[in-house]
Amino acid sequence: xxxxxxxxxxxxxxxxxxxxxxxxxxxxxxxxxxxxxxxxxxxxxxxxxxxxxxxxxxxxxxxxxxxxxxxxxxxxxxxxxxxxxxxxxxxxxxxxxxxxxxxxxxxxxxxxxxxxxxxxxxxxxxxxxxxxxxxxxxxxxxxxxxxxxxxxxxxxxxxxxxxxxxxxxxxxxxxxxxxxxxxxxxxxxxxxxxxxxxxxxxxxxxxxxxxxxxxxxxxxxxxxxxxxxxxxxxxxxxxxxxxxxxxxxxxxxxxxxxxxxxxxxxxxxxxxxxxxxxxxxxxxxxxxxxxxxxxxxxxxxxxxxxxxxxxxxxxxxxxxxxxxxxxxxxxxxxxxxxxxxxxxxxxxxxxx
Amino acid sequence: xxxxxxxxxxxxxxxxxxxxxxxxxxxxxxxxxxxxxxxxxxxxxxxxxxxxxxxxxxxxxxxxxxxxxxxxxxxxxxxxxxxxxxxxxxxxxxxxxxxxxxxxxxxxxxxxxxxxxxxxxxxxxxxxxxxxxxxxxxxxxxxxxxxxxxxxxxxxxxxxxxxxxxxxxxxxxxxxxxxxxxxxxxxxxxxxxxxxxxxxxxxxxxxxxxxxxxxxxxxxxxxxxxxxxxxxxxxxxxxxxxxxxxxxxxxxxxxxxxxxxxxxxxxxxxxxxxxxxxxxxxxxxxxxxxxxxxxxxxxxxxxxxxxxxxxxxxxxxxxxxxxxxxxxxxxxxxxxxxxxxxxxxxxxxxxx
Numbered sequence: 001x002x003x004x005x006x007x008x009x010x011x012x013x014x015x016x017x018x019x020x021x022x023x024x025x026x027x028x029x030x031x032x033x034x035x036x037x038x039x040x041x042x043x044x045x046x047x048x049x050x051x052x053x054x055x056x057x058x059x060x061x062x063x064x065x066x067x068x069x070x071x072x073x074x075x076x077x078x079x080x081x082x083x084x085x086x087x088x089x090x091x092x093x094x095x096x097x098x099x100x101x102x103x104x105x106x107x108x109x110x111x112x113x114x115x116x117x118x119x120x121x122x123x124x125x126x127x128x129x130x131x132x133x134x135x136x137x138x139x140x141x142x143x144x145x146x147x148x149x150x151x152x153x154x155x156x157x158x159x160x161x162x163x164x165x166x167x168x169x170x171x172x173x174x175x176x177x178x179x180x181x182x183x184x185x186x187x188x189x190x191x192x193x194x195x196x197x198x199x200x201x202x203x204x205x206x207x208x209x210x211x212x213x214x215x216x217x218x219x220x221x222x223x224x225x226x227x228x229x230x231x232x233x234x235x236x237x238x239x240x241x242x243x244x245x246x247x248x249x250x251x252x253x254x255x256x257x258x259x260x261x262x263x264x265x266x267x268x269x270x271x272x273x274x275x276x277x278x279x280x281x282x283x284x285x286x287x288x289x290x291x292x293x294x295x296x297x298x299x300x301x302x303x304x305x306x307x308x309x310x311x312x313x314x315x316x317x318x319x320x321x322x323x324x325x326x327x328x329x330x331x332x333x334x335x336x337x338x339x340x341x342x343x344x345x346x347x348x349x350x351x352x
Numbered sequence: 353x354x355x356x357x358x359x360x361x362x363x364x365x366x367x368x369x370x371x372x373x374x375x376x377x378x379x380x381x382x383x384x385x386x387x388x389x390x391x392x393x394x395x396x397x398x399x400x401x402x403x404x405x406x407x408x409x410x411x412x413x414x415x416x417x418x419x420x421x422x423x424x425x426x427x428x429x430x431x432x433x434x435x436x437x438x439x440x441x442x443x444x445x446x447x448x449x450x451x452x453x454x455x456x457x458x459x460x461x462x463x464x465x466x467x468x469x470x471x472x473x474x475x476x477x478x479x480x481x482x483x484x485x486x487x488x489x490x491x492x493x494x495x496x497x498x499x500x501x502x503x504x505x506x507x508x509x510x511x512x513x514x515x516x517x518x519x520x521x522x523x524x525x526x527x528x529x530x531x532x533x534x535x536x537x538x539x540x541x542x543x544x545x546x547x548x549x550x551x552x553x554x555x556x557x558x559x560x561x562x563x564x565x566x567x568x569x570x571x572x573x574x575x576x577x578x579x580x581x582x583x584x585x586x587x588x589x590x591x592x593x594x595x596x597x598x599x600x601x602x603x604x605x606x607x608x609x610x611x612x613x614x615x616x617x618x619x620x621x622x623x624x625x626x627x628x629x630x631x632x633x634x635x636x637x638x639x640x641x642x643x644x645x646x647x648x649x650x651x652x653x654x655x656x657x658x659x660x661x662x663x664x665x666x667x668x669x670x671x672x673x674x675x676x677x678x679x680x681x682x683x684x685x686x687x688x689x690x691x692x693x694x695x696x697x698x699x700x701x702x703x704x
Contacts, residue, residue: 254606
């Protein structure tokens with residue numbers, strides 16, 4: 001097993017990068033690279049009834065995961081799924097309505113937390129692991145496969161709020177007014193996330209990214225408790241179970257709080273759009289920590305030359321660090337396919 | 353004039369603080385301290401038809417500005433107004449609808465920018481300056497009067513979007529796709545903001561705060577152009593016109609980008625809830641720069657003892673810096689009046 005992994009690293013730039021290797025041209029993938037901006041994605045999406053059905057049908061989820069790699073030749077595929085399949089597998093009603101955000105049956109009491117079904121998660125998410133297996137077999141040899149999950153705070157925030165929100169006031173309030181309930185919910189999610197990510201690794205995911213999309217809604221003290229502690233435990237337990245699979249943390253919006261996430265033992269740290277790259281290279285600890293990011297997805301809607309200029313400035317500023325090129329947030333649905341093509345091609349060929 | 357100002361500083365802790373003085377107990381005011389959480393505010397609000405009518409009626413705006421100072425004894429009053437009175441005075445239709453955010457007639461083209469009426473701003477905002485004059489006369493001698501405006505990028509973002517937004521995609525997109533239009537809009541707003549804040553200072557405002565509430569929606573390069581440059585110009589020109597009136601910058605959400613705002617020559621820098629105070633005291637430049645903040649307003653909804661503990665930790669971490677205590681964001685409408693009373697009383701009396 002370890003031998004096979006070592007061989008893979010030698011031909012997969014993204015995995016080498018997560019072990020600290022520096023490349024003249026950084027490996028690249030884009031958050032939400034499989035999605036609505038692609039006509040071939042929209043064709044498949046319109047052929048199924050619901051978004052969750054797409055996530056839970058290995059044939060379709062595999063195809064959708066592979067589409068951007070086939071079209072653009074990114075250095076990694078990321079499993080097509082959603083962070084809310086975990087609460088769904090815990091027994092929470094989750095609906096994705098066209099044109100609206102996701103809606104969840106709210107979980108706001110100790111009783112509701114006690115009704116969650118962590119024992120059922122791995123069985124219910126079996127189709128996701130089947131997708132991981134199929135993608136792993138289908139990928140070109142130099143392309144890495146990334147699995148992912150939402151971080152406990154972010155998933156808890158959706159569960160408490162009952163959907164998306166600008167600032168998640170109900171979740172932030174519950175964390176303060178009912179810390180025992182919040183602790184129970186976050187611990188349930190932390191354990192389930194470790195099991196879920198561990199099973200993705202066992203099925204063939206070579207990298208695991210933890211999306212804490214709403215970490216920025218919490219002040220530093222609350223963030224330490226609800227984001228840093230669970231992330232540290234997830235990194236530690238995954239390393240024990242799958243030492244060959246690096247973890248990338250993405251604590252979106254934490255700004256000056258990034259250094260605390262750089263010290264949790266993860267192999268990679270994804271930077272959101274707001275982070276100045278020169279600050280990051282200076283302040284984010286060990287130069288062996290691989291930094292990922294952080295072009296603004298809006299740049300892909302603007303003139304292509306200006307966008308390429310920004311991308312090159314990020315690459316230049318990351319010189320000397322292990323760097324995986326990415327956006328600082330997901331690809332927007334209105335992104336022109338040509339802009340993504342131009343970006344990936346430029347990163348693979350431009351003089352640096 | 354300068355003599356009078358010097359005398360005032362000697363009895364107004366908040367002004368002394370903005371000149372670098374350190375206090376055992378920091379002066380305190382709270383963003384949105386005049387607002388819906390106060391029954392006496394709701395009584396006045398329900399007596400007028402519209403929110404803008406309240407802003408433009410000096411009798412009522414003066415009363416509402418004074419209410420929290422009268423009840424809690426903060427060290428400063430902040431003019432009751434809204435950042436969107438500036439686009440309104442520029443000729444843009446602005447409506448505040450109950451239970452929804454503000455709605456503006458969108459400004460998205462060079463033609464629409466050219467139709468703005470900067471020459472009319474000071475006349476149209478005369479009632480605001482009258483409110484400033486009345487509040488200045490009514491305040492207790494130790495209480496400072498803070499005027500404010502929205503920063504050009506934030507006001508432009510509302511104007512382009514036509515209202516509030518989670519991420520202001522239209523404004524971010526326009527800035528990239530039509531930089532000449534964006535430049536014209538931001539320059540118009542910058543000049544109008546300097547005039548508007550200058551007139552507040554002339555009417556008696558002793559401190560001016562610039563709210564860049566959506567600075568965090570921009571990546572660093574865009575932020576340099578649309579936030580830092582205008583803020584630097586506003587600080588510089590106000591200093592030339594009113595050297596005795598300190599400016600506080602509030603670039604919400606910029607995280608690791610805060611140090612760049614600390615170097616613009618402003619007397620104070622307001623920290624949002626996400627900023628770790630120990631990081632701020634270490635990284636934010638000259639110890640004479642006064643830091644303001646940054647308790648999470650959600651803490652005021654939780655148990656009072658826990659909230660006071662957090663407030664005291666912020667005060668303790670700020671020791672050695674000029675510090676004005678504040679929240680990291682505005683007081684929430686559902687905040688219990690007793691929580692605000694307990695916070696202000698504790699800051700004024702607790703052993704430190």
